[in-house]
Each structure stands twice: as structure tokens, then as C-alpha cells.
Amino acid sequence: MPFNFNPDKDLPNLNGKVVFLTGGTAGIGASAVLALAKHHPAKIYFTGRNSTRANALITRAHTLVPDANIVFIKTDLASLASVKAAFAQFSSPRLDMLICSAGIMATPPALTDDGYEMQFGVNYLAHALLVKLFLPLLLATADLPHADVRIVIVTSLGYRMAPKTGVDFGNVRTKQDAGPGAPWIRYGQSKTAGLLLAGELARRYPQIMSTAVHPGVINTGLVSGLPLGARLVVHVGCFVQGVKMISPEQGCYNMLWAAAGDKTGIVNGELYEPVGVLSKTTSKPRANRQLPGELWEWTQKELEGY
Numbered sequence: 437m438p439f440n441f442n443p444d445k446d447l448p449n450l451n452g453k454v455v456f457l458t459g460g461t462a463g464i465g466a467s468a469v470l471a472l473a474k475h476h477p478a479k480i481y482f483t484g485r486n487s488t489r490a491n492a493l494i495t496r497a498h499t500l501v502p503d504a505n506i507v508f509i510k511t512d513l514a515s516l517a518s519v520k521a522a523f524a525q526f527s528s529p530r531l532d533m534l535i536c537s538a539g540i541m542a543t544p545p546a547l548t549d550d551g552y553e554m555q556f557g558v559n560y561l562a563h564a565l566l567v568k569l570f571l572p573l574l575l576a577t578a579d580l581p582h583a584d585v586r587i588v589i590v591t592s593l594g595y596r597m598a599p600k601t602g603v604d605f606g607n608v609r610t611k612q613d614a615g616p617g618a619p620w621i622r623y624g625q626s627k628t629a630g631l632l633l634a635g636e637l638a639r640r641y642p643q644i645m646s647t648a649v650h651p652g653v654i655n656t657g658l659v660s661g662l663p664l665g666a667r668l669v670v671h672v673g674c675f676v677q678g679v680k681m682i683s684p685e686q687g688c689y690n691m692l693w694a695a696a697g698d699k700t701g702i703v704n705g706e707l708y709e710p711v712g713v714l715s716k717t718t719s720k721p722r723a724n725r726q727l728p729g730e731l732w733e734w735t736q737k738e739l740e741g742y
Contacts, residue, residue, distance in 0.1 A: 441711040443471045443692045450477035450696060454528045456570065457482045458513065458563065459538025461489040464590075464651055468537060468688040472696070473497045473504040480504070483511035483522055483538065513538055513562035515549040520742050523569040530577040533695045534570055536563040536589045536630070537688075542619040545611035553612050555619075559626035563589065564633060564735050565742055571641070578643045587637060587646040588694045589630045591707065593717065597624030602632070602727050605734060631707055632728045633735075638705025639728075647694045648707040650715065654687035682710075 455472055459465035460482025469482050470493070484490055490508035497504045511522040539559045548557035567587065578585040597620045604612065604625065612622050630648060637646035690710040694702070697712070707715040 441689050441693050441697070443689060444474060446698075447471070447475050447692060447696050450475040450532075453477045453532040453696075454530050455480045455533045455535065455695075456526065456531055456566075457533075457535040457537055458484075458511070458566070460484055460508075461486045461493060463684050464654060464687040464691070465537040466493050467684045468535065468692055469493060469506065470497055470500065471685075471688060471692055473501045473506060475696070476501065476504075477532075478505065479528055480506045481509055481526060481528075482506070483509050483513075485510065485512055512549075513558045514554065516562065516565055516739070516742060517549070519562050519565050520569065523566065526570075530580065531570055531573045532577055532583070532585055534566065534574065534587045535691060535695050536566065536587070537691060538563075539590060539626075541592075541594075542623050544619070545613035545622075547609075547611060551609050553608055553610065553622055553625075555622045555626045556608055556629065559623075560629040560633070561735070561738065563630065565739050567633070567637065568736070568739055568742070574644055575641065584699070585644045586695050586699075587634070587644055588691050589634045589646070589648045590651055590691055591627045591630040591634075591648045592623075593650050593709070593715075594620070595624050595627035595631050596717070597621055598628040599625060602628050602724060603731055605730075629731060632731050634707070635705040636728045636732045640732075642704060645699060645702060645704055647702065647705070649690045649694050650707065650709045651687045651690050652682045652710045654682055654684055686710075 450472065455477050457465060457468060460469045461484030465482065469480060472480055487510055494506050494508065497506055509522045509525045512518040540555055543554055546554040548554055550557065552561055574585050577583055599621055612618060634646045634648035637644065690708060693712050694708060703714065709715050
């Protein structure tokens with residue numbers, strides 16, 4: 437993983453800009469909040485479930501940047517009602533960066549409060565709802581002078597473990613626990629959906645820079661909290677591919693680059709690997725040219741009550 441990107445040096449002054457980031461209480465999301473605060477945006481909103489961690493992060497940010505304007509919004513991404521309530525607590529007249537960072541990986545079979553497969557509901561559908569709710573404000577911000585509005589969706593090269601259809605619409609309201617490797621198949625499905633969402637946003641709303649990013653294989657609770665067998669899958673995969681696990685501080689680099697770095701040469705709607713490298717592996721989920729549009733229409737229908 438080439439680290440020719442340093443957010444301290446390579447991000448511009450973010451004066452006046454407003455950021456909304458999910459999953460900011462731990463891991464790469466917390467690291468991203470701290471890194472962004474150093475560049476003095478007007479306001480950073482971040483979500484999570486743990487208020488104690490959130491308050492500790494805000495305290496730490498204020499030791500680095502005493503005047504940092506950081507707001508925590510407690511949110512459970514397994515509940516679409518909670519996501520909508522989080523949106524209602526946002527009170528800025530503009531939004532320049534929507535960073536969809538939160539996620540879960542290879543978790544046991546479960547359903548969200550709304551009856552969707554848990555990984556699909558948290559990793560994809562909750563963020564799709566945030567995009568839907570924020571889209572009018574993002575578009576309005578894009579019309580302002582000197583605007584640079586971006587949506588960043590943190591996905592994973594694990595999308596390659598998705599089912600052959602990419603998204604199994606017929607079973608997305610079940611736990612989908614059939615067959616070997618089911619937790620990873622569910623994970624791949626959720627990350628495929630995020631990747632396709634970025635592409636469809638770019639097609640429909642070219643005035644917004646929408647990208648998907650793979651952060652790398654990161655040594656966070658996502659890995660350490662996995663059952664032994666799943667942890668072995670991660671470590672063996674790293675060994676086979678010659679990939680080293682990285683720290684949360686390094687793991688946020690790619691999404692920071694996509695959210696606020698120099699956008700010269702960035703292709704709207706594409707997937708980038710760490711750091712800023714255009715992925716060459718996205719042909720599988722896009723082989724079915726109807727899938728992005730089908731996913732978009734399915735998503736809008738599922739979320740029409742919100």
C-alpha cells in the first residue's frame with residue numbers, strides 16, 4: 437500500500453465547509469474526524485452508537501484544535517427510523533462532504549429493525565437513506581460559488597464475495613444464512629451495493645463527485661471482533677495476497693483523499709484503492725448493466741416512506 441498521501445500536508449484548508457460522517461466513534465471514522473478537524477471545517481457532524489466514545493473523541497479533537505466545531509449524533513444504522521432522526525438533528529444550511537464510513541463485517545445472521553439482512557441494512561440501506569435525505573441539500577450546495585461537493589462511500593474489495601447476481605433481491609429480507617461462507621457472501625453483497633450506488637449517483641448527479649473507496653485491510657475491531665474462523669479468513673487472505681494490515685490512522689487516508697483531496701483526475705462514480713489508485717477490478721458487479729438501475733429503483737421504493 438503506497439502511502440504517498442499525508443492528510444496533514446495534502447488536504448487543503450476546509451474553512452466554511454460542513455462534513456457529515458457516519459461511524460465516527462471508533463476505527464477509521466474516528467481517525468477521519470481528527471484528521472479533518474485539523475483543517476478547520478465550519479462543522480463536523482459524526483454518528484455512532486457509543487456516546488462515551490464520542491465525547492472522548494470530541495475532547496481529544498479539542499486538544500488538537502481547540503476551536504473545532506464537532507457535533508455527535510447518536511445513531512443506530514440498524515434502524516431506518518434512527519437514521520431519519522439523525523438527519524433531523526442536522527442543522528446546517530449547506531453540506532459539502534457526506535462520508536459513509538460506518539460498517540460491519542461478516543457478522544452472525546440477523547435482521548435489522550426493519551427486517552433487512554443485517555449487513556445489507558447497515559452497510560448499504562442506512563447509507564442509501566442518508567444519501568436520499570441529504571441529496572436536496574447536497575445539490576443546493578453544489579450550486580453555490582466555488583462549491584466542491586462530494587459523497588464518499590466506504591466499500592471494500594470484499595464486494596467480490598457477493599452472490600453471482602450481485603444483490604439477491606429475493607432474499608434481502610431474510611438472514612441469508614444458507615451455504616458455506618454465508619457471512620462473507622452477505623458482506624460482499626452489501627459492499628457491491630455501495631459500489632453500485634456511487635456509480636449511479638455519479639450518472640444521475642454529475643455535479644456531485646461520488647466515489648467508492650476501499651480503505652485497505654485495517655487492524656480495527658471489525659477484524660479483532662470476528663469469530664476465530666472469520667479472523668483466519670482475513671489473515672490468510674492478507675498472506676496470500678501479500679497485503680499488510682494497516683492502522684486506523686492509515687485506513688482513513690483513502691476516504692480523506694476522496695472527500696477533500698485534490699480531485700484532479702478523479703473519475704466520478706469509480707472505486708479507488710489506497711491511496712487514490714483507480715481500481716481495475718470492478719467489471720464483475722457491473723457486468724449486468726441493468727443491476728445499478730435496478731438497485732436504484734428498488735432502493736427508492738424501499739425508502740419511499742422516509
